[in-house]
Amino acid sequence: MTKHALLSASAASRWLKCTAAPRYEAQFPETVSEYAEEGRLAHSVCELKVLRKYTPLLTQRQYTSQLNKLKKNALYSDEMDRTSDAYLDHIAEKAMSYASPPLVSAEVRVDFPDIVPEGFGTCDCVMVGGDTLDIIDYKHGRGVPVASEGNAQMRLYALGALRKYAPFYGESIRQVRMAVVQPRLYDAPTSETITVEELQSWGDSIKPLALKAYSGFGDFVPGDHCRFCRGKAQCRARADAHTALEDFKHLVLPTAENQARRSEAAGDAPAMLTHAEIGDLLTRGKTLLAWYTDLAEYSLGAILKGEEIPGWKAIAGRSNRAFTDHDAAAAAVIASGYDEALVYDRRLKSITELENLMGKADFAEKIGTYVYKPPGKPALAPASDARPPYSSTASDFAGVGNAVT
Ligand code: SF4
Incomplete structure (x- = not known):
């Protein structure tokens, strides 16, 4: 069984903000989603490719045999071959x-107990030579963009790797490059380069937080980081932060500026919200929505297990009609006099399906010129989002969607 650190590097962005989270979460069982399993499989493919290309640990035969075993996994897809190649390309x-x-x-197993009590983790790829250390992390998910800038997980890995390689490289390593390869979401990896001094000073700065999180006397601080917390649905601190109706009614917004604005209004608030207020409410509403979804998901699970959530029940959701036997149904329609061309749709396979069929190079050579990527519809995102702001003329905004990313 895999041993997990209480303060895992992958959860560092959470426990650095909510120091109560690690001990609180420990009471909830770890659940393994299909996405996580798929990610694990993709990591295994990546690992095999790196081992084959950069180490003498695998012969071609062993590599092929192990890869074929992975390919037998029901979660394996040809896309994994492409995304792991993108990872390998970045390493190259x-x-x-x-x-x-x-x-x-x-x-590579790395330990950093000098920064985080009992801290350790596993880096997908570590590269070291001359005055440089590279830490490269593969992310298979495409739901949540992972930024490399200020990425606590990567920095902890880097601190652990520095510690690991210090006996061999001494103080020759001067800079650390940390890259996140997330090929299903971004065409190019994102990366951050900092000096060893900057990294160490960051490590020193988080030590008190790590100690607090480890001690069991941490503070509950809700925020976006609750998203992956195992106890997010039942967390009282998070619920308290969403006494939403009150918040919305009085616009008790968190910034000093807004508090001042509210005092100024002194119960005589204008009927129309200002853009500044709308911006704040969007921020609050977004986490409120996420929290409500988590509560609903948890409650449905509890009811299905036979527990009671007063005022709520489980019902059968909507479903669509489906043929029990497609071929027999089609044959019956044709037998009753309808032309086959009217019965079946002839559809070109999707770009991804054709790319998988032909292979990337052949696809690019033969039909690459027929492929274009239209600009995405403008969508609302927080100013902190890593992607550049949408830019277009006013006419391009025709048909603006309501999506919020
Ligand atoms: S749900 Fe949020 S506030 Fe509650 S313990 Fe988890 S991270 Fe902290």
């Missing part, structure tokens, strides 16, 4: 940037 590009071939290792 980084390796080429070294004056002499660096040491490249996959799935």
Whole structure:
């Protein structure tokens, strides 16, 4: 069974903000979603490719045999072959940037107990040579963009890797490059480069928070980071933060500026919200929506297990009619006199399906010129979102959708 650190590097962005989370979460069982399983499988494919290309640990035969085993997994898809290639391409590009071939290792266990009590983790890829250390992380998910800038998980891995390689490289490593490869979401990896001094000073700055989180005397601080907390649905602090109706009624907004504005209005608030207020309410409403969804998901699960959530019950959702036997149904329609062309739709397979069928290179050569990527519809996102702001002439805004990312 895999041992997990109480303060895991992957959850650092959460426990650095909510120091109560690790001990609170410990009472909830770990659940494994299909997405997580799929991610694990993709990581195994990535690891195999790195081991084959950069280490003498796998012969071609062993590599092929292990890859074939992974391919038998029901969650394997041809897309994994492409995304792991993108990961490998990035590693190759980084390796080429070294004056002499660096040491490249996959799935490297790193320990950082000097920063985080009992802290350890596993880096997808570590590369070291000359004055540089590269930490490369593969993310298979496409739901949540992972930024490399200020990424606590990567920085902890980097601190652990520095510690690990110090006996061999001494103080020769001066800079650390940390990259996140998320090929299903971004065409190019994102990365951050900082000096070893900057990294160490960041490590020193988080030590008190790590100690507090470990001690069991941390503070509950709700926020966006609740999203992956195992106890998010039942967390009282998070619920308290969403006494939404009161918040919305009085516009008790958190910033000093808004408090001042409210005092100014002194019960005589104008009928129309200002844009500043709308901006704040959007921010609050977004987390409110996420919280409500989590509550609903939890409650449905509890009711299906036979527990009671007063005032609520489980019902059968909407479903669509379906044929029990497609071929027999089609044959019956044709037999009753309808032309086959009217019975079946002839449809070109999707770009992804054709790319999987033909392979990336052949696809690009033969039909690449017929592919275009229209600009995405403008969508609302918080100003902190890593993607650049939408830019277009006013006419491009025709038919603006309501999606919020
Ligand atoms: S749900 Fe949020 S506030 Fe509650 S413990 Fe988890 S991270 Fe902290």
